[in-house]
Amino acid sequence: MALLELENICKSFKTGDTTTIVHNNLSFTVDKGELVAIMGKSGSGKTTLLNILAGIDYPDSGKYVFDGSEVVIKKTNDGIKFRRNQIGVILQHFALINDYTVYENIELGLWEADLSKHERRKKVDEVLERLGISDLRNQYPDKLSGGEKQRVAIGRAIVCEPKLVLADEPTGSLDNETEKEVIEIIKELNKSLEMTFIIVTHDEEVASCCNRTITLQKL
Ligand SMILES: Nc1ncnc2c1ncn2[C@@H]1O[C@H](COP(=O)(O)OP(=O)(O)OP(=O)(O)O)[C@@H](O)[C@H]1O
């Protein structure tokens, strides 16, 4: 069953007199529970695509259907509403808040969920346990290794149990061994929680762990 469908998406950027065409009639479908890799050369529009999928940016034309409804983003608030508790985002450089503990960083993923403090605590505790970082709960990000930071960022992305997790080069800042650990975590979450993942990567090894790869061409 399809979680999302893109139909003839076109996207270009205008800077002064120059127009850069990034996507021209891009169409694909991702089913619920899939783990999909997006590959392509630098500038082929991978981040632009993730931004469209997250409702951070919108296409010039074409149709985006998520979980049975067409996504129409006219203003910033539409995007925020669309993402709310539906989409988790993981970035290459973690984007953790240094003044917040590991626990508080993960709890941020619940800021739009209508939960009591007790319910929030339960969910954050479960995620800490699942990701094997319970003992780091009171630690601050600057004391963590890259792999630990990425676990926290994954925790923040998944704590609201989103339908879709988008990851932009989640292992791009990690060494080979840590990369494998992070990929194993993503695979485990995908399998046990049936969470759908779309992962942008430059790494064949990461892509080979996914169900399939969509390769974007630079136009
Ligand atoms: N906000 C913007 N304004 C103007 N041009 C943009 C903007 N965002 C992206 N672009 C252009 O669109 C193209 C695709 O950019 P994008 O960041 O999506 O590529 P990418 O595949 O993620 O590359 P990388 O692998 O380097 O991260 C590039 O030519 C880029 O310069």
Ligand SMILES: [Mg+2]
């Ligand atoms: Mg990019």
